[in-house]
Amino acid sequence: MNQRYQHKEIEEKWQKIWDRQKLFKVTEDPTKKKYYLLEMFPYPSGKIHMGHVRNYSIGDVVARYKKMKGFNVLHPMAWDAFGMPAENAAIEHGVHPAKWTYENIDYMRNQLKRMGFSYDWDREFATCDVSYYQWEQLFFLKMYEKGLAYKRRSFVNWCEICKTVLANEQVMSDGTCWRGHADDSGVTQKELDQWFFKITEYAEELLEWCEKLPGWPERVLTMQRNWIGKSIGAEIHFPLENSKEVIKVFTTRQDTVFGATFMSLAPEHPLALSLSKGTAQEQSVREFVERMRRQDKIKRTAETAEKEGIFTGGYCLNPLTQARMPIFVANFVLMEYGTGAVMAVPTHDQRDFEFAKKFGLPLIVVVQTEDLTLDANTMAEAYEGEGFLVNSGQFNGMDSVRAREKIAQYLEEKGLGGSRISYRLRDWGISRQRYWGAPIPIIYCDRCGTVSVPEKDLPVVLPSHVEITGTGQSPLTGLKEFVETRCPQCNGPAQRETDTMDTFVESSWYFDRFACPDYDKGPLEKKRVDYWMPVDQYIGGIEHAILHLLYSRFFTRVLKEMGWVSVSEPFTNLLTQGMVCKEVYECPKDGYLFPDEVTLQGEKLHCQKCDSQISIGRLEKMSKSKKNVVDPEYLIEKYGADTARMFCLFASPPEKDLDWSDQGVEGSARFLNRVWRLIYEQHHHLLNIRPLPFGVVLAGDQKALRQKTHRTIKKVTEDIERFHLNTAISAIMELVNEIYVSALKDSTDERSRKVIREAMEMVVVLLSPFVPHFAEELWEALGFQESIMKTQWPDYDPDAILEDEILIVIQINGRLRDRMTIPVSYGEEEVKVWALKSERIQKLVEGKEIKRVILVPKKLVNIVC
């Protein structure tokens, strides 16, 4: 054993050994209990970042722990390898996306190996490989057959910087692209033919199952529920005047239908233009609609935006009152929610109220309460609450909640609509006008129309010779040999679809593929997938709370229906780890600065470029643009992978944000050195010593240290189980501190040696999931031949953790006044008596009447007086 802890040497040594022994390779073994631990796989952007280090360190602790616990642990890693950065690199530097991607993968694989994560590397794959995405094309065809994939012309979110379409989930609430460009000009609307996956068909199931995922963080489920956005209401048909056509609306307040005095349509609604045709309004309506369509959707639909609208010239009839209702086009009505048409009840909806006031439209109160008496002539705002119905024909006097039910029933009976449920969730637009993605297996024939590529002709391989220019059109469109093909039905000339699939399609089933990455007769080998799925523990960033996690849940249901998987939900337990943050320096003139561009002058920080004074910004997520990143590579070089892992795990609990601290890293390194020195000093005298068996009776220092050792085993085990990794490490630190001050260290007594030996062994074993190379090396120094990973996770001796004396706190009126140590065997009365005997207590209660004495066994005595 080396006197000094040489991290580089040790880490290289053990990584080689693990590799050679294939220590983390797993196969399906029905005799063993499986445990599938998965971390979100990375996009191969070039280098790993601290977020990866943290995410994968957390996962690795659990994977190694479960393995030592005897589980058959699947812990795989792969690459989410399709996507735009590869294509952008091609545009900027002329390097082919495939070359760029595979080189990045090689580099990052090497970095992950240097971190010592316990992956079964034999299961690695890259999603940009045809052996992976070919199966996605098969899924697409099956979904197309079932109507779950379809094409429609629609308004889509278009990011001018990415030059592609975004799904609704990929547009942030401030109207920017989820990729977060430095110069974010916002996402605009564009009308395009697009492929969609019918996720809306699963809205109810996905929502219902939110209740059946107790292993998920509540906030993720809440976000998903919000996103699905279920509303219970009714559809009502309003006949157009002088026409057989009806306008269908969705409302959650069908109880107010008697108060509907006009109609509002979305600018995109087909009737908006047709109703005004040939009327005096035709021109102005057209102008209004055009203007709205051009306007930024986010701005148009912001709550603060002014209500704008225009009369179409058309009328419809309120089906319950036969009142004549003018039809307007209004900026706040959204085509993609409900039916794109809203019955306007100005008395009981604030938006309609404002709109009616602006256009001088009639108000009819239809809901009243006992307390307020609403008057249409004087009311200053809409009343949106519940009450009883008035001016509502046969429904008068009925409670508004009950009226909703009755009116829906009535509508149903009369064929005027009926109960409906509406969701906010839209279908998932998967078309991307990009090269670096999985081609959609569709052919367009002039004669036969849209034809799917026959299964036997799969895969549609992404051509490698292509010119990438970044014009906004898929580079595939200009590629004759790709586009021009024969129709599989009539053999006539035809063209291939040039859109590729959203990269979230790849990440929606990669976790299934890990069960059988080498399988080539189909996408998934049922037997193996059934053995491993579902994922027992999934770990990743909160930023995927909706996107990836919702898509994956949807995809799992689809694959289940197709018979490829047996589970409905892919992830049993989910841990969303916090971000890695560091303070930012921002100069008023020069923007964000690197830490070495800042100098300390007295108490104040100054910019080296312009000498302006700089305030230390708040902690922000590490990002290149904010110049506050720490490169893991540097950490591995200087401190080693184990120290880097140690810091990430110790500095904060997994689900919270981690604040970067250089001093904290030093502290972690110091702790490992401290453990190293301890074992270095002792290991010669411990070599042939074996720990005492369970149940042995000790006394004094021996008993004390053995007790601490076994309590630490208990604590660390429980803490890992509940992901309190920071406190698990604290517990080990405490044990180390105790060994340092223990008199047993210098004793030559055989029993003392055994107790010390056990304490040391346990420090190393308990540390092994956290700092595996370090632990392996010390384990070897303690005389073990085999990898520490082959050791059983230790149990604690229940006898060893028992006390025979305990500390009892004595309170007077709930305030701490004294402490006493008493034998554990004392009965309740005995404890009370002893507490009252205390000198200090005697003094304090002197002359007072003791009203009550409360005893909490093994904890405290509280004297009330």
Next chain:
RNA sequence: GCCGAAGUGGUGGAAUUGGUAGACACGCCAUCUUGAGGGGGUGGUGGGUAAUCCCCGUGGGGGUUCAAAUCCCCCCUUCGGCACCA
């Protein structure tokens, strides 16, 4: 506006079937070791105070209780999600 999470020393954070607030670590202080520096060992470190007495103290205010960081009510702040969703 609605929903959710959080607020504890100089700092990161412990402790919630109500029962010693501040484990562990960073920083700081003292002391020992070393020729010095670094490193290391030991001890101390919430605030007030000469104090091992006592008082105050878990965002603020009230309450329940023998006892509240923990439970209840009101309020404040921060972060995240949703939001003209009919």
